[in-house]
Amino acid sequence: MEVLIVEDDPLHRSYLHDAVRAALPECDAVIEADNGRSGESLARQHRSEHIVMDLQMAERNGIEAARTIWKERPNTRILFWSNYADEAYVRGVSRIVPEGAAYGYVLKSASDNKLKLALRSIFMEAQCVIDREVRGMQQKSLGTVNGFTDVEYEILIDIALGLTDRTIARRHNLSLRSVQNRLQQLYEKLNIYQRMGDDSEEGRYNLRSRAVAVAVLRKLINYSALERAEIELNEWLGAKP
């Protein structure tokens, strides 16, 4: 059995290495990559079936790397090991995990033991392991209570990219008015309609920009989500005509 580690911080990488060695005596070889790109090519080269991957890396982030790896070999088992449980990351991961694949999401702040347990569960038992806090995130985001529909999230991304209503409409094959409906819906959920100082009459925000701002502050959007969205936008722009 062979494990591939993709992590750009040397300290964390060697820590992971030790943890893998300790948790998986049946593991013969540990390979390391220090960014997403080399992670992809090492995975392809070794036909890796067990990967531990950091999410935020400078060169090429973990979600992108995981996506191409899973596209080639959907049975690969990947444990994501990340600093944060931003909704943007959680959504990004759960959007790309293939049907029935075993994967995990563990925070770096978790204890040694938790990490080792997760390693065994995923790689040996093919069982999904999602950190408590991340799980909470998922439920909150996918649950209907305070969460956001895929549709709402989609349009949030679109305005975050700076698209006009008309462009969004064409991108999703909708009418202009429908786009604006969804926007209203989004503003409502993000609670944008509050006045700034509740004092005088004047005090509204620019709804569109404000929505993006609070989405960022609530970590519904982060840099890597925007980066991916921008790439997808460009693909669509290229394929349209």
Added chain:
Amino acid sequence: MEVLIVEDDPLHRSYLHDAVRAALPECDAVIEADNGRSGESLARQHRSEHIVMDLQMAERNGIEAARTIWKERPNTRILFWSNYADEAYVRGVSRIVPEGAAYGYVLKSASDNKLKLALRSIFMEAQCVIDREVRGMQQKSLGTVNGFTDVEYEILIDIALGLTDRTIARRHNLSLRSVQNRLQQLYEKLNIYQRMGDDSEEGRYNLRSRAVAVAVLRKLINYSALERAEIELNEWLGAKP
């Protein structure tokens, strides 16, 4: 001599500890804090004069912590040790460093040697040490060529927060038209005016939102910058009437 380490990642914290011990034999005591808030109180309590500080921490980020520490004792020497050289961070730091204070900015990807050299230079010689890449960032941002004026950066933050033109005008005591002038200026510098697909007629972005998007993608804005800006906005809102 006593050194205070403020860093929320245990691995990095112990690495820093070792580095300080090795680089500064004249250091009797090393204190550690694992987030900005406790960092502040420890600094106050010990009247720390030598601090190594991470920038992105979950509880309370390094810039905020440094600001309050410097407000109380402007002669404190602080070495910022960060993963990234985002322009948002660099600007954030250089906005709060007091006149004549010795400080440093070293990337976590730097070599052991660089870190130790920086520690000695700042703490022993009271000399500023800025990482090459960060320095490059500074020049690019402060230089007139491709860089952004404080005025332009200011209005960028304002629209990123979701303010309306009118509110921005009142916040900076400007006329509506002047605000819009500055916006045009900003759009120009961010190169927003390109069409999306250069094919057909239709293809403009929503300039305002797009500006924020490319600013994020270019790392002129990041989460922590927006967070600080939001706090300042609320202070202004509270103090206005």
Added chain:
DNA sequence: TCTTGTCTTGCGGGATCCCGCATATTTTGC
């Protein structure tokens, strides 16, 4: 002093955005 350049302000107009109201169309639940 006069010029030149930068910054500010006002006016006006076209484009876009936000949204209430009314009407299809689709989905959901029973």
Added chain:
DNA sequence: GCAAAATATGCGGGATCCCGCAAGACAAGA
């Protein structure tokens, strides 16, 4: 299969945004 609920669409209008044009304010420099 049908009613209820959500979703999509069209129309119209008020508010905001984007910006060209032009006139004043102010500082730097020849």
